[in-house]
Amino acid sequence: MSTPDRLYLYDTTLRDGAQTPGIDFSVEDKIAVARMLDDLGIDYLEGGYPGANPTDDAFFGEKRTRRAVFTAFGMTKRPGVSASNDPGLAALIAAKADAVTFVAKTWDYHVEVALKTTPEENLSSIRQSVAAAREAGREVMVDCEHFFDGYKANPAYALSCAEAAFAAGARWIVLCDTNGGTLPNEVEAIVGAVSAVVPGSNLGIHAHDDTGQAVANSLAAVRAGARQIQGTLNGIGERCGNANLTTLIPTLKLKPEFAGLSTGISDEALRTLTSVSRAFDELLNRAPSRHAPYVGSSAFATKAGIHASAIMKDPRTYEHVPPESVGNHRRVLVSDQAGRSNLVAELERLGVPFDKADRRLDSLLSDVKDREAKGYAYEAADASFELLARRHLGTVPTYFEVKSYRTIVERRYNARGEVITVSEAVVKLKIDGEVLMSVAEGNGPVNALDQALRKDLGKYQSEIGSLELTDYKVRILNGGTGAVTRVLIESMDRATNRRWSTIGVSENIVDASFQALVDSITYKLLRNGHAGE
Template sequence: MTRDFSPKERLILFDTTLRDGAQTAGVDFSLADKRHIAALLDGLGVDYIEGGYPGANPADTAFFQDPPRFGHARFAAFGMVKRAGRSLDNDPGLSMLFEAKADAITFVAKAWDYHVRVALGVTLEENLASIGESIEAAKSRQREVILDCEHFFDGYKANPSYALSVVLTALQAGARWVVLCDTNGGTLPHEVERIVAEVCARAPGDRLGIHAHNDTENAVANSLAAVRAGARQIQGTLNGLGERCGNANLTSIIPTLLLKPDFSEKFDIGVPMERLSSLAKISHTLDELLNRAPNRQAPYVGASAFATKAGIHASAVMKEPRTYEHVAPESVGNKRRLLVSDQAGKSNILAELERIGVKLDKDDPRLGRLLDEVKQKEALGYAYEGADASFELLARRVLGDIRDFFEVERFRVDVERRHNAQGDLVTVSEAVVKVRIDGETSISAAEGEGPVNALDLALRKDLGRYQRFIEDLELVDYRVRVFQGGTDAVTRVLVEFRDASGETWSTVGVSANIIDASFQALTDAITYKLLKAGA
């Protein structure tokens, strides 16, 4: 048997999080956000970072006036090719691009004859002329040029000759890369592979790229199909950010290229294997900057990506992780989770106890009691698979391995709608909490932005000798689910807290009263912090 020692081909990763990702509904990057994200991407090892659209908004303009300094990546500015009928010197968009301090210019141009006639209102020849002249002008200014062929796949299906002429015009004018864009996101993987292969028969694959959108949930698959067909640049965004359904998700593409033999044995990328373990943290950092909860089901980096709920699966994973894991979770900076739920068996419980540092023999009768307690609680509506801290507290209580730091004797929450001093009608929430610590009783009151916030502030206002341990607590997420009925339904509340170290934990409360459920979750969260702080 002979082994193939031929050198691997280089795949280029082009990130457009800061430009195309900014088209995501609800996403608005500040200049500081852009600098932070760009530094993360450069540290990861992507080859190009598209910083935005100079002149489109003040943040993008400022970004290109004082560009970041990268150790690896090239900095790209995005904009349109010259408008037909205007000279190069009389196109303000082109002027902004040429003034931008960027290593590369990414032009976008129409590749679908229908769009050229209807959207631009110019002839097909005029469109080609604008492409060629714009690229030549950028090249004369010593800029590397990339052309994004907008709607390429739709255009190729309608008029393959014209779509291909756009590609060839750009290459002849000196573009380093010509990127085939599935702008509407409707092309399927088998179509992408066929069309890219046909284009590669007329143009060198090491000058072609793919830009896929996720409107059929195929952006990652389409990107990989294009690589199989010969394209050698992949464009995408962190966490799949992008307009409508998003762009190809580099957070999924990068580990696939590094960990799956069909790609890792044939291609090299700029992201070294040792940096792959930072991927989950980078993904979560982006979500934190955007003030949104991470996608728990995200491939590779999501909290549930390596989570096992069924007891029989958990038993197998404990014996041999590869039975239910396609890659090692640590390789992407994630971790294995054997969920505790009403579907769990003793294997799940033992694995979770081991994770939190509690040693228990599988024949210990307390294990059965704990499993019964979990199932009884979940029958009432508790869900511990998303509330790891509450499970640990429950387990330690059943095992007799925790003490009560404080006792809440009573609490009250008042919500009043009234006119304030300015005569505006406002809703005011006030909470009062009576707590006993070491035999001493204290009463705290607080106003908040709503009843739960008021309750949280009152509870954490004065915990006596434990106060110093909770000063850095921050409530970062609050979720409510109503089930089992109508207005008298049972409510489940999940809260997530974070401390100054960056550690996060989640707790759960269940009650027919949403305030009571919230209070259960809040007290668990504080108790967990005190436990971990060694109070």
């Protein structure tokens, strides 16, 4: 790959990604995601399936991209119907799109069983559909569905479908591993064979992740000459998902093997990748994957003390790329495996002032290890660790004092004779010498406590309006009804999109939850810059 070569990135988040269980994009969602991808530098943005549902029809009512080629997706014309009389083809051509991507059967088994037509008629449908879209002035792509399975079953017919689409004027012939069961060595060999019929500069790859190798298969296709990659943000998609563009993009940009390839993603845009990935998860209302390559919060996290010591000397000892290149950051975790290097690095990252000669650092490290032995896990609760560190170093203000709290769970019959469960919480706080008591009901005792705790914080009440709890996890650390419980809470400031995690540990799940809730509010006030009492 010594000669500079252009590689085109095609995003199908809004179409193939929309088939993910539990994901349902509104028109507003699609507009927001399209803007996100357009700003990132994606070459092709597939917006959906015009004619399939009202959402996609509305989305294709106007062009939604400034830079990317706005693309509509649909099937080739139906067998037995002329191109001019096919309603699906008409909807595609009527869409306000720059390009059309047809999905075409290329496995003879599917042609006979799913389409119930002849191989020759299927080839004719491919040719006529491409010709109709070309006559309408659209750039045309053909997704060769089940191509790798079809090639392995009948290579001659699979190749004839690809050749027919290319000869009819399709710009891109995209080879699809629709079932996701093909391995990288097979992909590389088959793409190489297809390039004898269709030039690599016109070949694309569409990989599914059913064997966990969608990214590897996409890279194998590139090595064999393919110059378009299809994928989705954060790898969403039906079943196990699609090739993950947030993994593929930095691999193509930063790894020497692909240095001879250029993409539409600038270095500046690459540095926004982590924020794009997390903003997309926020739109989906789900927690970002901590372990996602490049963009996950653990992607550049180090726990072992010996590793931390080496990273402090030279990050390249345990980092394959600089985290800043993808907008992420290094995390040196403080845990029961930590050494002083971990502690110093984490305090520096969090911006906690300290003196390396301060003996309180040793007591802090000892306290962390003691607490982790009891069930705390500060590597997953950065905010609680920062509060603990600042308390050891004497720099956490007292915002409020919890005098007491209690919860009641009552199971009773309502006026209609239905069995209901009602949770109520009472929280008593002392702020500026004044005792404040709040009562609230909620969906369970923890939710009731959260509502009561945040109901009246006196002079701080306006500061927590943008605070939202986004995730709640419980883990039982040992067996039996008297087991120790660990609670992790993830919170978010809607005003800044900042996220943090807090932790509580107790034999009582409600008490563990309350610890984490108090830490979450305290951290929010600390970050707001309040001096406290």
